[in-house]
Amino acid sequence: MKNNWQTKKLGEVCDKASSNVSQNQLANENRTYPIYGASGFIKNVSFYHQDKDYVSIVKDGAGIGRLTLQPAYSSVIGTLQYLKPRENLNIRFFYYFLSSIDFLKYKNGSTIPHIYFKDYAIEPILVPSLFEQKRLVSIIDKVFEGIDKAKENAEKNLQNASELFESYLQNVFAKPGKGWDEKKLGEMCIVERGSSPRPIDKYLTNEQDGVNWIKIGDTKGIDRYLYKTKEKITKEGAKKSRFVKEDDFILTNSMSFGRPYIMKITGYIHDGWFVLRLNKNIENNYFYYLLISPYLQRQFSLLASGAIVKNISGDLVKKAIIPYPPLSEQKTIVAKLDALSAETKKLEAIYNQKLANLDELRKSVLKKAFSGNL
Numbered sequence: 001m002k003n004n005w006q007t008k009k010l011g012e013v014c015d016k017a018s019s020n021v022s023q024n025q026l027a028n029e030n031r032t033y034p035i036y037g038a039s040g041f042i043k044n045v046s047f048y049h050q051d052k053d054y055v056s057i058v059k060d061g062a063g064i065g066r067l068t069l070q071p072a073y074s075s076v077i078g079t080l081q082y083l084k085p086r087e088n089l090n091i092r093f094f095y096y097f098l099s100s101i102d103f104l105k106y107k108n109g110s111t112i113p114h115i116y117f118k119d120y121a122i123e124p125i126l127v128p129s130l131f132e133q134k135r136l137v138s139i140i141d142k143v144f145e146g147i148d149k150a151k152e153n154a155e156k157n158l159q160n161a162s163e164l165f166e167s168y169l170q171n172v173f174a175k176p177g178k179g180w181d182e183k184k185l186g187e188m189c190i191v192e193r194g195s196s197p198r199p200i201d202k203y204l205t206n207e208q209d210g211v212n213w214i215k216i217g218d219t220k221g222i223d224r225y226l227y228k229t230k231e232k233i234t235k236e237g238a239k240k241s242r243f244v245k246e247d248d249f250i251l252t253n254s255m256s257f258g259r260p261y262i263m264k265i266t267g268y269i270h271d272g273w274f275v276l277r278l279n280k281n282i283e284n285n286y287f288y289y290l291l292i293s294p295y296l297q298r299q300f301s302l303l304a305s306g307a308i309v310k311n312i313s314g315d316l317v318k319k320a321i322i323p324y325p326p327l328s329e330q331k332t333i334v335a336k337l338d339a340l341s342a343e344t345k346k347l348e349a350i351y352n353q354k355l356a357n358l359d360e361l362r363k364s365v366l367k368k369a370f371s372g373n374l
Contacts, residue, residue, distance in 0.1 A: 005128045011121030017082040035075045038063045049075040053091045055083040060114045065103025069095045093133040100366040136369050151358050158351040165344045173295040176323040186318025190277040194242040194269030203237025211238050212267030226261045241268035249276040257312050258300035260291040286330040289337050
């Protein structure tokens with residue numbers, strides 16, 4: 001630390017202010033001054049709460065600790081809070097310092113998480129002269145500009161890799177070759193909806209004779225195959241549910257509807273799933289690629305109903321059109337798609353690692369800046 005830096009607590013160098021504005025009060029507002037929420041700009045309104053630049057912080061709900069440098073003559077809604085630096089503290093220096101804090105360590109509550117100023121106000125801050133603050137801000141601005149450009153390129157490359165694979169999938173199924181046939185999905189497989197024993201808590205068990213209870217959360221982070229579940233239900237509960245066996249397909253039917261997985265275990269599914277059991281004319285992995293393709297996903301989207309929560313019925317799923325070639329050609333297509341998928345995942349891993357490295361670089365720059373080593 002440099003000799004002329006002063007050690008303070010965050011609460012000694014800034015003031016906080018709260019908002020009592022709720023978003024539902026803004027329905028008839030449409031004027032001049034911007035108001036912001038946790039996700040950013042909401043709309044222009046007829047009032048403002050702050051006449052100088054400030055930092056907003058999400059204090060309640062999803063995204064707690066998220067910071068934004070906001071302009072003068074604006075406001076935030078009640079799930080956010082104002083943080084305003086006192087004299088002799090540059091606003092951008094203040095914002096960058098706040099960005100170096102891990103606010104999640106101050107999290108309270110589980111259902112609706114929140115953070116309190118009184119808790120994180122104890123964070124130590126090293127305060128140099130205004131001249132030094134401006135010098136550091138100039139350096140950080142320049143470095144972060146380069147990081148942001150690098151992130152933009154990596155994110156674009158990541159998107160391009162994913163779009164290339166999706167484009168290939170679309171072309172495979174949207175332009176069937178010679179000798180291909182088409183049938184409705186319901187003609188090619190059995191489609192049955194899952195069922196939930198209720199109340200489910202009554203049937204959950206940790207006993208050895210419990211059977212696998214398959215939830216949407218079990219598929220988080222997995223690609224194609226489902227190998228395990230977090231929970232089990234009793235055999236009595238299983239009687240009120242739907243059995244699925246190894247190599248069956250399960251398909252989400254609400255929220256993120258139309259997402260398929262291939263079972264590698266036996267178990268039971270609730271009514272948020274369909275089970276699809278193929279006939280012998282379709283190879284499993286060919287059918288998987290067909291299900292995730294834009295060609296079939298668009299059909300599911302058009303067939304789905306529900307304004308708030310999209311969902312799709314078994315009868316509608318059965319109406320989707322399935323293009324398929326002879327089995328030998330299906331296997332050739334799968335081999336090509338497997339190879340392209342593996343290459344795409346390699347590229348995605350590279351770009352995701354680049355993004356992670358850039359985030360770490362950002363943290364490293366802030367750490368050096370606020371320890372007096374930049």
